[in-house]
Amino acid sequence: MSIRVSPIGKDLAEKGPSRPVSTAEERVMRAAIRLARRGIGTTHPNPRVGALVLRDGEVVGRGFHARAGEPHAEARALEEAGGRARGGTLVSTLEPCAHQGRTPPCVDAILGSGIRRVVLGMRDPNPLVDGRGVGALRAAGVEVIEGVLNASCRDLNLPYLKFLATGLPWVTLKSMVSLDGRVASESGDSRGMGGAAEVKLCHRLRAGQDAVLVGIGTVLADDPELTVRLVRGRNPLRIVLDSHLRVPPGSRLVQSAARVPLLVATVSEDRCLTDALVRRGVRVWRFERDATGRVPLRPLFKRLAEEGELSILVEGGPTVHTALLREGLADRVAIGLAPLILGGTKAPTWTRDLGRARLDEALEVDSLVMRRVGRDLWIEGSLRTAGGRGV
Ligand SMILES: NC(=O)c1ccc[n+]([C@@H]2O[C@H](COP(=O)([O-])OP(=O)(O)OC[C@H]3O[C@@H](n4cnc5c(N)ncnc54)[C@H](OP(=O)(O)O)[C@@H]3O)[C@@H](O)[C@H]2O)c1
Incomplete structure (x- = not known):
């Protein structure tokens, strides 16, 4: 893998969330972190990511990234949620990608699903992503809240971040x-x-x-x-x-x-x-x-x-x-x-x-x-x- 080495944007590090989040959303972020941990040892060189879809306070989809080349956490959670994602919230430990890699852009899947609100643990400092995912979602009118349980989400991916x-x-x-x-x-x-x-x-x-x-x-x-x-x-x-x-x-x-x-x-x-x-x-x-x-x-x-x-x-x-x-x-x-x-x-x-x-x-x-x-x-x-x- 060859990725341009760039300094990590520290803008969001250790800050609280960008907008108020409910304790339920924090609880769901904790669950997303637990899901992401299931990828430890197999996702390299990709980051460990967990995601859940919430509709009316109920979890209707779950996903984690298991292996490079396989679907991303957000895509898996949305697939499980199916039509129930419409109007719902996606909670993810990491910013979704907006570029075509070995799998299609997650932002497209999110927009196609009718998700209204996205709650994120941290931005993805990979120069191919770094703010593009958040930007594309906001440009399409999706509400995006960043920095929820930010420190724990960073801890998940220390090797990826150091690299x-x-x-x-x-x-x-x-x-x-x-x-x-x-x-x-x-x-x-x-x-x-x-x-x-x-x-x-x-x-x-x-x-x-x-x-x-x-x-x-x-x-x-x-x-x-x-x-x-x-x-x-x-x-x-x-x-x-x-x-x-x-x-x-x-x-x-x-x-x-x-x-x-x-x-x-x-x-x-x-x-x-x-x-x-x-x-x-x-x-x-x-x-x-x-x-x-x-x-x-x-x-x-x-x-x-x-x-x-x-x-x-x-x-x-x-x-x-x-x-x-x-x-x-x-x-x-x-x-x-x-x-x-x-x-x-x-x-x-x-x-x-x-x-x-x-x-x-x-x-x-x-x-x-x-x-x-x-x-x-x-x-x-x-x-x-x-x-x-x-x-
Ligand atoms: N209790 C434990 O957890 C534990 C774990 C491991 C080992 N040990 C014990 O430690 C002892 C062995 O110690 P050790 O220090 O010889 O083992 P080591 O640190 O595993 O191996 C050292 C060797 O690695 C080679 N090496 C190559 N490039 C190096 C580099 N850039 N920097 C450092 N080393 C490099 C060198 O030999 P060359 O220059 O010939 O390549 C060097 O002598 C044994 O008694 C073993 O039982 C204990």
């Missing part, structure tokens, strides 16, 4: 650590650090992401498969950072490459190793080495985002997490805390040198959420410097 603002994917760093912050024991063991519920949660997280990424260090130490097995859901694209193509042909990742997509990012020019991987169904992307001789992260992430991989879960070791934090490419952290104390002088912690010696230079994490997951604790939050903050 449009920066051209980069939304990146979550995930790590399982002991109470003393170690990701592995001195002998390098880390498998089994998380309890059964944490492992299941990790599979659920994967299913909601476009891609999951590790460094070759994790592949060599743990031989992970990085698939979704313990919950229902699709497998994300699996990515390995591997400067010298050391990924073993017998690893679980390579062995499963014909079934679940695997991408190896490298700086190696070794044709023999490359061909051997390609023969096994692995995609190999070669880059010019970065200043440290490794895979350059920013060009890799830009290319991934352009190909529609807008959300990436990083399940690597300390080297990859540290590199992403140092380059300002991480947006969110998700840390599992196991009730274990490992100690040791060589047992690794989940980050290494971030080049920040003083307390007032520490990276800050906002909006912390903490919960119990089986025998473990789970802590998530967004980095204050995250690309998504201005989004």
Whole structure:
């Protein structure tokens, strides 16, 4: 996908709705957000959208966007409502499109249905839409109310919004650590650090992401498969950072490459190793080495985002997490805390040198959420410097 990168219009961000809305309409917007969430993990590179049609206070149509190329949420809700949409209200988490894409413009469907009032969570900053949908509706005499539950509607689409603002994917760093912050024991063991519920949660997280990424260090130490097995859901694209193509042909990742997509990012020019991987169904992307001789992260992430991989879960070791934090490419952290104390002088912690010696230079994490997951604790939050903050 290639979309012109434009700054996000902040005009409506965090403002209230443009006109008074009824609590019923807010309630319906909440339902639209819940519907939109059903598209998490499958809509990429399109946004997650939910919509409902109201007639005389009753919901007569529901829709969400499931997959690029399939009908948009508004079109599905209007189809379900049929003739009952006439004179009614459409509530949608995102501005409807007014252009012909892989599906017809939603604005045409709305105008054709006889809808009188449209209640929206946010404008779509995609330059192909950005105000055109709202403009076309108003020009046709439809009342449009914007900004209802705006912050929640934006939260639905942080990867999409970050991509449009920066051209980069939304990146979550995930790590399982002991109470003393170690990701592995001195002998390098880390498998089994998380309890059964944490492992299941990790599979659920994967299913909601476009891609999951590790460094070759994790592949060599743990031989992970990085698939979704313990919950229902699709497998994300699996990515390995591997400067010298050391990924073993017998690893679980390579062995499963014909079934679940695997991408190896490298700086190696070794044709023999490359061909051997390609023969096994692995995609190999070669880059010019970065200043440290490794895979350059920013060009890799830009290319991934352009190909529609807008959300990436990083399940690597300390080297990859540290590199992403140092380059300002991480947006969110998700840390599992196991009730274990490992100690040791060589047992690794989940980050290494971030080049920040003083307390007032520490990276800050906002909006912390903490919960119990089986025998473990789970802590998530967004980095204050995250690309998504201005989004
Ligand atoms: N508890 C947990 O959640 C958890 C999760 C994962 C791993 N671990 C543990 O962590 C340890 C492995 O740590 P690790 O740091 O070696 O693993 P890692 O961060 O997954 O892999 C690091 C390797 O990635 C490669 N790489 C390529 N380009 C890079 C770039 N731009 N920036 C950074 N790395 C790049 C480098 O090797 P090349 O230059 O040769 O390509 C580097 O050595 C193991 O003990 C494992 O069990 C624990």
